[in-house]
Amino acid sequence: MYFTDAHEELRLHIRKFLEKEVQPHLEEWEEKTFPDSIFRRFGELGFLGLRYPPEYGGQGGDYFSAVVLSEEMARVGSGGLGMAVAVQAEMATPPVFKFGTEEQKRRWLVPAIRGEQIAALAITEPDAGSDVAGITTVAHRFGDEFIVNGRKIFITNGARCDWALVVTKTDRDRGHSGFNLLLIEKGTKGFEVTRTLQKLGMHSSDTAELLFEDCHVPAGNLIGEEGEGFKNLMWELQGERMIAAAGAIAGAQRVFEYTMEYARNRKAFGKPISDFQVIKHRLVDMGTKVAAVQAFVYQTAQQWDRGEYPVREISQAKLLATQVACDVADDAIQILGGHGYMREFPVERAWRDARLARIGAGTDEIMKEIIAKSYGI
Structure with missing residues (x-):
């Protein structure tokens, strides 16, 4: 299909x-x-x-x-x-x-x-995460360049990027019309990676804090029309949330399959633990949630692929898929017991990695606010 x-x-x-x-x-x-x-x-x-x-x-x-x-x-x-x-x-x-x-x-x-x-997307700041409109990184235009000042944090690929697409505010009084997307290249004077951050999960990728201090950026690095950065960012976030949902539920499927195979082979009290009703039912719950959410993710991805702009459905897909990914990983650890807590078994990493998806690209709470607004409440 x-x-x-x-x-x-x-x-x-x-x-x-x-x-x-x-x-x-x-x-x-x-x-x-x-x-x-x-x-x-x-x-x-x-x-x-x-x-x-x-x-x-x-x-x-x-x-x-x-x-x-x-x-x-x-x-x-x-x-x-x-x-x-x-x-x-x-x-x-x-x-x-x-x-x-x-x-x-x-x-x-x-x-x-x-x-x-290598590219990075720099949105989040030390004091502005979910509140994108509250960012304070400023980019004032002087002739044919912008001068950028501010900090960005939790930036994936930030330590190694050749350029970062940076969300900036150019006019505090213009509300959502006062934002720009500026592409800032590595080596630009005033652009510095101040530190690489240590995380709970996602260990194989770098996450950095970026500093822009009197950073002179050519006006030709403005992506999109001036003043339309916020609107363009909202479009980007829909795609980001959609791919986050797809990856999260696929990860949950992998963990479910691994856990089911483990339960079939792991023996306790003389028989496979999958023979115990409590384990069977937990596996059934895991598989059912994954299948249901995966179907919804695919349906929503098809809408996005057709050029539709299904903000409610994307928010719902992201909310559900990331929650299920965390739930399934947690259930997997419980079924594996002590083995699930060990680094040599994959569910431990899956549990750590899955947790970020409920924060990045819009927290669970922000997704619920967007969904509520779409219902008029």
């Missing part, structure tokens, strides 16, 4: 690559992050431009091509790597493609699709 033969061929291609070139290194990368060269390899294989037109080096696929990549990244079992790739392909570059000029696309989008440039 949703996936064609071409999608399944792509899935097999991605899976073979991940099993051969990524899986053997995951434990090492969890300890010290993955190398920058992995982006170039993804780019060489076309995985960073699945939805972009061939004229920019993309594959010309639909949104379900991106869903396939997200699902296979979840299957490999490294949330950090999957998130880093998603930031590159589905968060930082889409605004450049949709709102950027032809020159900007050639300069930044094409190399990012090839994996030659």
Whole structure:
């Protein structure tokens, strides 16, 4: 219904690559992050431009091509790597493609699709997370440049990026019309990575705090029309939430399958623990929640792929998928018992990695506020 033969061929291609070139290194990368060269390899294989037109080096696929990549990244079992790739392909570059000029696309989008440039999206600040309108990073225009001052925090790919798409405020008195998206390149005077942050999960990816101090940015780095940054960011966040939902529920499916196999093979009191009703019923609950939410995620992804703007459904999909991912990982640890708490078993990492999805791209609470507003309450 949703996936064609071409999608399944792509899935097999991605899976073979991940099993051969990524899986053997995951434990090492969890300890010290993955190398920058992995982006170039993804780019060489076309995985960073699945939805972009061939004229920019993309594959010309639909949104379900991106869903396939997200699902296979979840299957490999490294949330950090999957998130880093998603930031590159589905968060930082889409605004450049949709709102950027032809020159900007050639300069930044094409190399990012090839994996030659690493991209980051810088929204969150130390005192402004869910309250995007409350950001204080300012960009005042003087002639043919902007001067940027402020801080960004929790930025995936931030420590290694070649450029960051930065949400800035240019006029405090204009409300939502006072925002701009500025693309700021590494090496720009006044742009500094102040520290790399240590996290509960997603260990294979870097997360950084960025400082902009009298940072002079050419006006030609403005992505989209001046004053339309907030509106354009809201569009970006819908795609970000959609891909977060797809990755989260795919990760939950992987954990469910692993746990079911474990329960069939693990024996206690002389028989497999899957024979005990309490375990059976917990597995049934896990599988049922995953199946139901996955169907809703696919349905919503199809709306997004058609060019619709289903804000309510995307918010619901993101809310449900990320909650189920956390619930399933927690149930898996309970079924595995002591083994589930150990680093040598994959559910421990899945539990840690899954938790971020209920915070990033809009917290559970923000999703509920958006959904409530759509109902007129």
